Amino acid sequence: MKTAIVWFKTDLRLEDNETLVKAIAQSDQIIPLYCFDDSQFTTTSYGFKKTGSFRAQFLLESSQDLDNNLRQLGSGLIIVKGKPEVEIAKIAQQYKAFKVFAKREVAYEEKNTERLVQNELFKMRCELETFSTSTLYHAEDLPFSIKDIPDVFTNFRKKIEKESSIRTIFDKPLLINSPQIPEAAFPKLNDLDLKFQAIDSRAAMHFKGGETEASKRLNYYFFQTKKISTYKETRNGLVGADYSSKFSAWLALGCISPRFIYHELKKYESNFGANESTYWLIFELLWRDFFRFMFKKHQSKMFQASGINSEKEIPKAVSEKLLKNWVSGNTNVDFIDANMIELKLTGFMSNRGRQNVASYLCNDLKLDWRYGASYFEQQLIDYDECSNWGNWAYIAGVGNDPRANRYFDIQKQAVVYDKDKSYRNLWLNS
Numbered sequence: 001m002k003t004a005i006v007w008f009k010t011d012l013r014l015e016d017n018e019t020l021v022k023a024i025a026q027s028d029q030i031i032p033l034y035c036f037d038d039s040q041f042t043t044t045s046y047g048f049k050k051t052g053s054f055r056a057q058f059l060l061e062s063s064q065d066l067d068n069n070l071r072q073l074g075s076g077l078i079i080v081k082g083k084p085e086v087e088i089a090k091i092a093q094q095y096k097a098f099k100v101f102a103k104r105e106v107a108y109e110e111k112n113t114e115r116l117v118q119n120e121l122f123k124m125r126c127e128l129e130t131f132s133t134s135t136l137y138h139a140e141d142l143p144f145s146i147k148d149i150p151d152v153f154t155n156f157r158k159k160i161e162k163e164s165s166i167r168t169i170f171d172k173p174l175l176i177n178s179p180q181i182p183e184a185a186f187p188k189l190n191d192l193d194l195k196f197q198a199i200d201s202r203a204a205m206h207f208k209g210g211e212t213e214a215s216k217r218l219n220y221y222f223f224q225t226k227k228i229s230t231y232k233e234t235r236n237g238l239v240g241a242d243y244s245s246k247f248s249a250w251l252a253l254g255c256i257s258p259r260f261i262y263h264e265l266k267k268y269e270s271n272f273g274a275n276e277s278t279y280w281l282i283f284e285l286l287w288r289d290f291f292r293f294m295f296k297k298h299q300s301k302m303f304q305a306s307g308i309n310s311e312k313e314i315p316k317a318v319s320e321k322l323l324k325n326w327v328s329g330n331t332n333v334d335f336i337d338a339n340m341i342e343l344k345l346t347g348f349m350s351n352r353g354r355q356n357v358a359s360y361l362c363n364d365l366k367l368d369w370r371y372g373a374s375y376f377e378q379q380l381i382d383y384d385e386c387s388n389w390g391n392w393a394y395i396a397g398v399g400n401d402p403r404a405n406r407y408f409d410i411q412k413q414a415v416v417y418d419k420d421k422s423y424r425n426l427w428l429n430s
């Protein structure tokens with residue numbers, strides 16, 4: 001009897017999950033496993049938690065949904081908590097697994113954890129096999145080697161659009177053969193050193209974790225409301241659920257794959273027509289891919305003050321007072337404060353808001369950008385290491401922005417994007 005473990009991480013889904021499909025194909029029975037990694041719930045050297053309560057809640061919901069969906073197919077999810085290299089090795093030994101199947105990582109810390117797990121498994125002659133499952137374009141289909149990936153997005157996009165294609169999806173398995181999986185023991189927020197925080201009722205959206213909810217949102221945004229057909233015109237909005245797709249949180253935990261979104265979009269386009277808006281969602285998903293591949297190329301540099309641009313002088317000091325005022329929405333710049341309050345009370349902020357508050361921290365307050373990135377890491381429901389640190393480095397001028405010294409004039413931005421002040425009134429007048 002060949003038993004394999006499927007180690008779920010930020011791929012909490014059954015649809016289009018190559019790791020799961022390959023594990024099923026190569027073994028007689030599988031053990032689905034999720035490890036709440038203690039290191040993800042510590043406080044960083046910047047003074048912020050790695051995971052705040054909004055995202056932890058979303059993660060709990062997502063893993064519970066995965067457990068439910070697995071049980072419907074005859075399996076279930078084993079939940080462990082601790083160091084992955086210890087906990088996964090224990091389960092591998094208990095079930096005499098011949099292999100652990102998992103998603104392949106690109107970012108520095110995640111890659112390190114992957115290596116530690118592999119070393120422990122190696123000691124018991126158990127293999128770790130990984131699969132690239134989080135991007136729209138498969139890593140092996142890129143028209144350049146990793147070291148030659150262009151550092152400028154437009155060059156990356158043009159070549160990839162011309163020379164690569166997007167693979168088809170892996171169908172969700174219909175049945176899974178597993179031994180009796182004991183009822184999953186999910187941690188409570190307290191066990192993760194966190195307290196429940198209710199999302200403010202003014203939130204753009206009340207995100208609920210899991211593949212089931214991700215698929216509902218996609219159906220809503222595409223087929224029920226056809227909002228996708230006006231996405232390009234609305235995407236710079238600030239108020240409400242539908243100015244943008246809001247797919248990010250589900251994408252970050254892998255409750256939905258970008259490739260699945262792409263193929264659903266193609267169905268939508270063949271029924272209701274393609275236009276600039278339908279294309280633009282793919283364009284944005286390409287940004288997501290771009291940052292992932294940049295992390296593969298530049299590795300830990302994206303977490304360093306000078307990023308991939310060692311020439312640029314950047315402030316390394318931080319004024320605690322200025323940082324505190326920025327975090328709590330007390331800068332006296334109303335557009336910045338409204339955005340920071342939204343983030344604090346809901347775990348979400350629009351893309352337009354993120355660009356402005358990040359630029360303000362770097363260019364106006366002149367603080368070390370990594371404090372801002374670290375606060376976002378704690379606070380965002382949709383936190384994703386590559387998209388977050390990549391975008392922050394970009395705005396700080398140490399990443400992939402070909403334009404030196406990009407500056408957001410906050411007052412001007414507020415006038416253009418919040419002309420009638422409805423956004424600022426929503427968050428500042430309470």
Ligand SMILES: Cc1cc2nc3c(=O)[nH]c(=O)nc-3n(C[C@H](O)[C@H](O)[C@H](O)COP(=O)(O)OP(=O)(O)OC[C@H]3O[C@@H](n4cnc5c(N)ncnc54)[C@H](O)[C@@H]3O)c2cc1C
Nearest residue numbers: 244245246247248284285288351354382383384387388391
């Ligand atoms: C400073 C800063 C930090 C950010 N941190 C994160 C983060 O931690 N996680 C995250 O998912 N996005 C991050 N973004 C990108 C972007 O702001 C969010 O993806 C977007 O606001 C999420 O809302 P949406 O799903 O409705 O986006 P939509 O506009 O509907 O876009 C569709 C999808 O495209 C991708 N996308 C869109 N814009 C970007 C972008 N600039 N970079 C990478 N991917 C993009 C996302 O996966 C998004 O879900 C950050 C942007 C900035 C400027």
